[in-house]
Amino acid sequence: MLRVRVIPCLDVAGGRVVKGTRFVDLVDEGDPAELAERYARDGADEIVFLDITAAPEGRATMLAVVERTARRVFVPLTVGGGVRTVPEMRDVLRAGADKVSLNTAAVRDPELVRRCARRFGSQAVVVAIDARPVVGGPIAHGRPADRDAARRGSWEVVVQGGRRPTGLDAIAWAERVVAAGAGELLVTSIDRDGTHAGYDTALLRSIADRVPVPVVASGGAARPADFVSAVREGGAAAVLAASIFHRRVHSIANVKAAMAAAGIPVRLGRGVAA
Numbered sequence: 001m002l003r004v005r006v007i008p009c010l011d012v013a014g015g016r017v018v019k020g021t022r023f024v025d026l027v028d029e030g031d032p033a034e035l036a037e038r039y040a041r042d043g044a045d046e047i048v049f050l051d052i053t054a055a056p057e058g059r060a061t062m063l064a065v066v067e068r069t070a071r072r073v074f075v076p077l078t079v080g081g082g083v084r085t086v087p088e089m090r091d092v093l094r095a096g097a098d099k100v101s102l103n104t105a106a107v108r109d110p111e112l113v114r115r116c117a118r119r120f121g122s123q124a125v126v127v128a129i130d131a132r133p134v135v136g137g138p139i140a141h142g143r144p145a146d147r148d149a150a151r152r153g154s155w156e157v158v159v160q161g162g163r164r165p166t167g168l169d170a171i172a173w174a175e176r177v178v179a180a181g182a183g184e185l186l187v188t189s190i191d192r193d194g195t196h197a198g199y200d201t202a203l204l205r206s207i208a209d210r211v212p213v214p215v216v217a218s219g220g221a222a223r224p225a226d227f228v229s230a231v232r233e234g235g236a237a238a239v240l241a242a243s244i245f246h247r248r249v250h251s252i253a254n255v256k257a258a259m260a261a262a263g264i265p266v267r268l269g270r271g272v273a274a
Helices: 032-041 063-070 086-094 104-108 111-120 147-152 170-180 201-208 224-232 252-261
Strands: 005-013 016-021 024-030 047-051 077-080 099-102 125-133 155-159 164-169 184-189 215-218 238-241
Touching: 005 032, 005 215, 005 252, 016 032, 024 032, 032 047, 032 063, 047 063, 063 077, 063 086, 077 125, 086 099, 086 111, 099 111, 104 111, 104 155, 111 125, 111 170, 125 170, 125 201, 155 170, 164 170, 170 184, 170 201, 184 201, 201 215, 201 224, 224 238, 224 252
Parallel strands: 005 047, 005 238, 047 077, 077 099, 099 125, 125 184, 184 215, 215 238
Antiparallel strands: 005 016, 016 024, 125 155, 155 164
């Protein structure tokens, strides 16, 4: 089994890292470059930088902030928010990103995933899937509801920070974007984001079992045991969190130590006991 990655997430608005609950009631958490440098020093395997207001505001990614952040870290950097075209993805990669995350733009133009993968390679293309449970069973969009779907539950893809439903079944959408060339999926339970209720392991497992690419768990982490559950129960290849790292509730070292103690392979760095 490959080592499971632990990834701090920087939700950026107005050039500052912010965090709220379900992308509202945002609180300033600091400077993205400074936080990224701290996390890289503390043993982060990667860093995700999400310009969370780019899509709602209809603008491109803040490249100057990306460049300043990339100069401070020497771990892989994924950047998302505001990328709607192949040239815009090129610009973000040139600013220092290793991977680019597509979300709202991919829903609006599914062929964007294929065009970006052909130009830059699947390893550089991440599709972020923000999902919300569907009350009353599977939705009919994306593919016919079946007995397995009814048993495992159903989730709908939402965009623009959960403000707009799409009618897309999250599992079918995951399969579709992977077939188009996405090399990784960043799966967020939008209703758990910032709530500290734990990851939605049923959502993670439903997607991880259907795609051959890594699934990154996001939304709801509160304690080291949640990271373990995301891998063991959810099948995640990487675990992402924000506020518990920003506010020093738990350190990356503590999370990795708990995962290692549970038999999950992680990259052990300074301050992490085997």
